[in-house]
Amino acid sequence: MSRVVIVGGGAAGLELASILGRSVNCQDEVILVDGETHHYWKPRFHEIAAGTFDNDLDTLCYFSHGAKNGYMHYQGWMTDIKREEKQLVVSKPNGETDFVNYDYLVIAIGAISNDFATPGALEHCLFLDSPEQARSSWLQISSLLRSGHQRAINIVGAGATGLELAAELAKVNAGLEPNPHAAKLKINLIEATDRVLPNSPLKMSHQAQLMLEKYNINVMLNTRIASVEQQGMTTSDGLTISADIQFWAAGIKAPNWLKNIGGLESNSFNQLMVQQTLASTLDPNIFALGDCAAIPQGEGVMVPPKAQAANRAAVHLAKSLTGLMRGKQLTPFIYKDGGMVVAIGHNFAISTMMNDKLILKGRVIRRLYDTIFRLHQKTVSGVLTMSRLIIAKRLKCIFQPN
Template identity: 80%
Template sequence: MSRIVIVGGGAAGLEIASMLGRSVNSQDEVILVEGETHHYWKPRFHEIAAGTFDSDLDTICYFSHGANNGYMHYQAWMTDVNRAAKQLVVRKPNGETDTLAYDYLIIAIGAISNDFATQGAKEHCLFLDTPEQARDSWHQISSLLRSGLSRTINIVGAGATGLELAAELAKVSEELSRNPYAAKLNINLIEAADRVLPNGPVKMSEQALLRLEKYQVNVMLNTRIASVEADRMTTSDGQVLNADVQFWAAGIKAPDWLKEIGGLQSNSLNQLVVEQTLATTFDSSIFALGDCAAIPQADGSQVPPKAQAANRAAVHLAKNLVAHLKGKPLKPFVYNDGGMVVAIGHNFAISTMMNDRLILKGRLVRRLYDTIFRLHQKTVSGYLAMSRLIIFKRLKCLFKPV
């Protein structure tokens, strides 16, 4: 009998827990350690922040999902690991510390925003790292929208997170413009690089910029933030950007407590360094994947921190571990990027295909963006449940009062 403990029920961890829970022998035990009670798809956190997220149909309760999919949800936060004793150390919601024995440990705790130690960023910016932060952001945005007049929001970082947030907020402001009491949101999207989506192909950046300009988002390229105060940001060349609400969405890193945890190898972003099999370099019974892992590829590059990469690594590791429990060797994870899809407002998206040679955009592409989330739902809940959810969602959109 083996006990597999998975830490983090996000894009990667929930897929592994569901797949393993449904496929391992009844003597084997699958436990998901996750501090939250409900699973949210992180690429939609900007929708929670903008008040457009459907929390009825797009969340999963770990406890009941685990019962139906063969794993146990243990609500707690990982704080440490004792590799010699093969024990995970956790903090329960009541603050008590507990330990949990494991035969295999899979760490998939994701990443947090990297403020690059910018003065005042931590104190004065909102972040979209957890559902709670996303909900807190909505509370602030909601009262801003109700405050009338003209209001300003600064968003640092024009990668997928910052760009999707800027576009979603701009759309919400546009839709509320018929209400004379609603505030008009002026959005500054600030990026240090010379284009939005700096990690995507240039053509995609150009198309995204055009769309943002159409939504009247003020995109400031080649602009680095030097410091943040309660109601303003100052750029490295001294320009002051006043704002009512400020977001930081530039860069990611794994949390500081993960650095060299249990003596494991980590990189400068605190990510655990793993082999191509996803096993950590110093301990073959501990695996890491998703945004908290530095995963090498055969050509020397690293697997990017994307939802799609987390999902593919999860499916690979789940299948690999099931085979490994039957005595088979672990196979390397080979990541083939399926392109990039970025939502720009809730009715429009841009995507790259065919190794970035083709750029698609429009309403239909927005459906493609949703497909990544639907595929995730299919992996964690099955084809039937996913189909039911799509139908319910369509009906809900059709019949809900406007």
């Protein structure tokens, strides 16, 4: 009998738990450790913050889902690893400390925004690194929208998260224009480099910039934030950018508490160092995947921090770990980039394909963005459940009042 403990119920962790739970022998155990009660797909956190997320159809309860898919949900947060005892140290919601034994441990906690030690950023900015933070952000934005007058929102970082958040808030703002009591938002999207989506092809950045300007978003390029105050930000040039609410969505790193946890090797971004098999460099019984892991691909190339990379690593490790439990050898994870899709509002998206040689845009590509989420649902819940959710979503859009 083997016990696999998976820490983190994000896209990668949940997919791994679901596949393993349905495929391992009945005498084996799969335990998913996460402090939340429900799963939210991280690429849609910006929708939660903007109040456009469908909580009824697009969330998943770990407890009931685990019962149907062969794993058990343990509500709690990892705080340490006792490697010699093969125990995970967990903080429970009531504040008590517990220990969870494991034979194989998989860490898939994702990453958080990197504030680059900017003074005041942690104290005065909102982050979208967890469902709790996204929900808290919506409470503040909802209050702001109801306050009337001209209001401003600063968003630092014009990568996918910052761009999607800015576009979603702009659409909400436009939808409230007929309401005389609603606030009018000025959205400042602040980027330290010379273009939005700085890690994407130039043509993709250009198309994204055009759409942001169409949504009346104030894009501020080559603008580096030196400090953050309660009611605004100060740039390295001494400019003050005032705002009622401020978001930080620039850069990523693994949480500080993960660095060298249990004596494991990590890098300067707090990511756990693993082999190409996804096993940690210092312990063959501990694995890591997703944005919290530094996964090599040979010749100094690392797997990029993308949702699709985490999903594919989860599917790979599910097969490889199942084989290991049956006496086979682990297999290396080989990542092939399938491009990227960035949503700009509900009716437009931009995508790269064919090794960034082809740039596509428009309403059809926005449907492709939704399809990626549906494929995630298919992996964790099956084709039948995914199909029922799609039908329910369509019917809800048709019959619910505006």
